[in-house]
Amino acid sequence: MQSILSLSQVSKTYDSGHKALDHVDLEIGRGEIFALLGPNGAGKTTLISIICGIVTPSTGTILVDGHDAIRQPREARSRIGLVPQELSVDMFETVMATVRFSRGLFGRAPNQAVLDQVLKDLSLWDKRNAKIMELSGGMKRRVLIAKALAHEPDILFLDEPTAGVDVSLRRDMWKLIGKLRERGVTIILTTHYIEEAEEMADRVGVINKGQLLLVEEKNALMQKLGKREMDLSLVEPLGAVPPELAEWQLTLVDEGHRLRYTFDAQAERTGIPSLLRKLSDLGITFKDLDTSKSSLEDIFVDLVERRESSNEGAAA
Numbered sequence: 001m002q003s004i005l006s007l008s009q010v011s012k013t014y015d016s017g018h019k020a021l022d023h024v025d026l027e028i029g030r031g032e033i034f035a036l037l038g039p040n041g042a043g044k045t046t047l048i049s050i051i052c053g054i055v056t057p058s059t060g061t062i063l064v065d066g067h068d069a070i071r072q073p074r075e076a077r078s079r080i081g082l083v084p085q086e087l088s089v090d091m092f093e094t095v096m097a098t099v100r101f102s103r104g105l106f107g108r109a110p111n112q113a114v115l116d117q118v119l120k121d122l123s124l125w126d127k128r129n130a131k132i133m134e135l136s137g138g139m140k141r142r143v144l145i146a147k148a149l150a151h152e153p154d155i156l157f158l159d160e161p162t163a164g165v166d167v168s169l170r171r172d173m174w175k176l177i178g179k180l181r182e183r184g185v186t187i188i189l190t191t192h193y194i195e196e197a198e199e200m201a202d203r204v205g206v207i208n209k210g211q212l213l214l215v216e217e218k219n220a221l222m223q224k225l226g227k228r229e230m231d232l233s234l235v236e237p238l239g240a241v242p243p244e245l246a247e248w249q250l251t252l253v254d255e256g257h258r259l260r261y262t263f264d265a266q267a268e269r270t271g272i273p274s275l276l277r278k279l280s281d282l283g284i285t286f287k288d289l290d291t292s293k294s295s296l297e298d299i300f301v302d303l304v305e306r307r308e309s310s311n312e313g314a315a316a
């Protein structure tokens with residue numbers, strides 16, 4: 001993976017004393033789509049703001065396409081397009097004037113052909129002479145992306161690109177992001193929507209309380225999603241999984257009252273019939289059976305909760 005963005009040991013403690021980022025290491029490959037997932041207050045915006053030079057880190061280094069974001073902020077920032085959560089445009093300006101102004105901000109020479117192409121790519125060409133206030137909510141969001149792309153950045157940050165938009169607009173947004181990737185733009189998006197990460201990302205990072213808990217290929221995560229769990233509520237609790245059941249992946253939960261079998265739902269043979277036969281042979285009876293599929297959401301909640309309980313354990 002050829003790295004376009006490299007973060008090493010980045011931490012941020014705000015003046016209030018709040019530690020918003022805690023030793024974050026992250027490499028982003030050129031041309032990939034990376035989704036950063038995390039609950040409210042996890043540190044996502046802080047991380048993006050640091051990379052974009054809006055917030056100064058307390059420690060750590062950030063290289064943007066080889067440029068140090070702290071020592072060479074202009075060079076680093078010019079490689080980045082930032083699509084913020086909030087609308088930040090002059091409502092009385094036209095679409096074309098808005099994107100032209102953005103390009104100028106980065107010291108890029110005027111280039112009408114680039115601006116025309118950006119507006120065409122974002123289906124805003126017909127609206128190029130309309131004032132921002134005359135546009136629908138979805139169009140206004142696309143203007144924010146057009147503004148971020150006007151200076152031809154290599155990396156595009158989208159801070160919650162589809163927060164509060166309806167389902168069809170969200171799908172349009174996903175298509176658009178796919179199109180931008182085909183043009184070679186590296187895309188980093190933050191999201192609360194697990195399905196957004198599932199749909200688009202090559203890799204997913206999970207952040208909570210300023211710590212990057214996991215960075216993984218989406219497909220590897222999806223394989224974990226293919227796992228199912230079957231819980232058997234036992235009539236008599238067990239102290240340990242009997243050795244005769246070693247060939248199945250079993251764990252005891254709920255103080256031995258439930259036997260949990262984790263299996264690959266996509267496998268041709270799940271191993272359930274033979275497990276049930278074996279249990280019957282061993283005289284282990286159950287009163288109820290329950291199956292569940294683990295989703296990226298479960299993995300996420302599990303990660304966040306597990307980390308929280310281990311922190312509590314450490315603090316105790």
Ligand SMILES: Nc1ncnc2c1ncn2[C@@H]1O[C@H](COP(=O)(O)OP(=O)(O)OP(=O)(O)O)[C@@H](O)[C@H]1O
Nearest residue numbers: 014016018020038039040041042043044045046047
């Ligand atoms: N300027 C600031 N001064 C003090 N604390 C701040 C400041 N900005 C953010 N924080 C705190 O840092 C933590 C991380 O905030 P951040 O905005 O990075 O989270 P986020 O993951 O983007 O959340 P959301 O999903 O709600 O946008 C929060 O507890 C927030 O209150």
